[in-house]
Amino acid sequence: MTRLGYGEQIRRWRVEKYKVFDSSMNSQLSNVPLITAGSKAEGLTCFYESDRDFLFVLERILCVEAGINLHTISDGICVFRMDTSAYSGHCRLLLERQARTHSKVIHNALCDNGQGDILLSSSLFLDEMSAYPSTDSALVRHERAGPSLPTSIGRELHSDRVCALRCHCPSILKRWASRSRHWPSPVLVQKVVSLGAYVTAVGFKESEYKHMEWRIGFNTGESELVNNLSETQAKVYVMLKMIVKDVLRPSKKEITSYVMKNIVFWQAERNPQNMFYAQSFLHWLHDGLKALRTAIVTQQLSYYMIPERNLMAASGLTYRQQSHWIEVITDMMAEGPRVILRLPKIRMAIVASPEPMLWYSMKRMELEMLELEYMNRMTTCLVNGVVEMTDAILQEIGRRHVEVLMEIDQRMTEEGCAVNDLTDIEERMLK
Template identity: 85%
Template sequence: MTRLGYGEQIRRWRVEKYKEHDSLMNARSSDVTVITAGSKAEGLTCFYESDRDFLLVVEGILCVEAGISLHTIPDGIGVYRMDTCAYSGHCCLLLERRARKRKEVIHNALCDNGQGDILLSSSLLLDEMSSAYTSTDSTVVIHERAGPSLPDSSGELHSDRVLALRCYCPSILQRWASRPRHWPSPVLVQKVVSLGANVTAVGFKESEFKHMEWRIGFNTGESELVNNLNDTQAKVYVMLKMIVKDVLRPSKKEITSYVMKNIVLWQAERNPQNKFYAQSFLHWLHDGLRALRTAIVTKQLSYYMIPERNLMAASGLTYRQQSHWVEVITDMMAEGPWVILGLPKIRMAIVASPEPMLWYSMKRMELEMLLLEYLNRMLPCYENGLLDKSNAILQEIRRRIGEIRMEIKLRMIEEGCAVNGLTDIIHRMLK
């Protein structure tokens, strides 16, 4: 798995480079803060392996839980009171105080509930954002809205942007922080608490009022937790995600990688850290599969941050899917160590000759590190929407990328492989 791009070194490099990219992006705007989320923020996917998820956090607005005094919040900030609804982890937002700086998309999403309260509609706000979402970059293609996300693409790079508002909910975070646990450490617990929360424009799927509801999330805190998993725990998480994608293959997100993340976080919290080491990998993989099977059978899995919220609720799982997937997982568990051979990436890495595989791994890692560095070096070189390609460092990175592509192409030709083009080599290497 290390040779396939899931080792500790490249994982840490990705995390730091995506954080650096966020900082560079946010230096250019004061209205919205961009935060990389999901697998990219966790450093657990290669450059082209999955979409890059962004949170677009609207500045100048704060959502607060009941009991928080408005006098403690600086003037000029718009304040919304979180009114908890019937579904745990979700809320409605009641306007308490307007922001000094009016934001048209926010204003147009306000509505009266008929009882004298003004609510911020998640559905209306998404409509407003969708119609207002454009790009100054001619290479970026804007796609149709998918649920709460605003997808776009530039070549092989695909992004999902989700609108979010800052949320101050100390009671929820303190309930999480005060749980008895083996992990994370008290220092890390306090860091997660300090990172706070957000609400995103997603209602509960089966709710009658889902168009008004928002979902409470802890994206930055969860990324920090995953980044502090040890090497064995991180690889169990990656392997579980591979199993869902390549073996179970859900068609409508009945099971998501987010479910796998929560299974691994519960594993880490409930067991001593010294039990997670390289030789125990298969034990914890089986434990994770067992937890997944139970979640499928019972349609129940507690959200790690808010246990009252059931991640399997409204998953759309049918009885036929339950029966089939339980059978598949049971068979996989019975296979013992051979279970990993059912995963195409792992199987190819195992059957490959050691020397070519090591060479490929080193080239792949260097290529990705160069691309991540190029991504960050490129941002300050944009002026009026155009990239200044004369920058010496950018030129050197491009030169080295060209050398690596040519080395790979020549080796592929020597070994009798088909070569479709130099650009195609990068996409295939980093997918």
């Protein structure tokens, strides 16, 4: 797995480089901070391996729990009160106080519920954000998916953009922080609490009022938790995701990688950390498969941050799928170590000759490092929306980038592989 790009060195490199990217971009964005989220923020996917998840946080808007004193909040901030009587982990937002300056997006998404309350509609909010004009002519927009506004540039660079509002919910975080646990450490628990929460525009699927509901999430805190998993725990998480994608292959996100993340979080919290050593990998993979099978059988898996929320609720899982997946997972558990041979990526790495595999692994790592450095250098060379391509460092990174691709091209040709072009090689290496 290390040679395939899931080792600690490249994982830590990715995390730091995406943090640098966020910092650089936010120094140029005045009113909508950008946060890299999901697998990219966790350092667990190659450059083109999955979509890039971005959280765009609307400034000067705050959602608060009942009992929060509004006088402690600046007058320049629009405040919504969270009505958490909706399905667990969700809320409705009641306008408590307008700011002196109004956001057009927020204003157009406000609704009167006929009882004297003004609510912020998640559905109207998404309509407003979808209609927001883009300044990037190369950006292609795709059909909305939950709270996400998917976009793409070119063939491979896909992004999921989620607009969020900051959320102050100390009682929820206090309940999470006060649990008895083996992991995370008290210091990490306090850091996660300090990172706070967000609400995103998506209601519970089966709710009659889903168009008015918002989901409470802890994106930055959860990224911090993943980044503090041990190498063994992180690799179990990656392999569980591979199993869902390549073996179970859900058609409509009946099971997602987010379910796998929560399974690994519960594993880490409930067990001493010295039990997660390299040789225990297959034990914990088997344990994760067992937890997944239980979740499918019972249609129940508690959300790690808010256990009252069931991640399997309204999953859309049919009886036929349920029966089939239970059978498949049971078979995988009986296979023992051979279960990893079900995964094409792992299988090809095992049967490959050691020397070429190591060479390609080193070139893939260098290629990705160059790609991330190039991405970040471009943001620092951005002047009035235009990249200064004459920058010497940018040109040197580009030169070495092409050089590495040509080395790979030459070796592939010598080994009798069909080579299309350098762009094709890059995409195949970094997926």
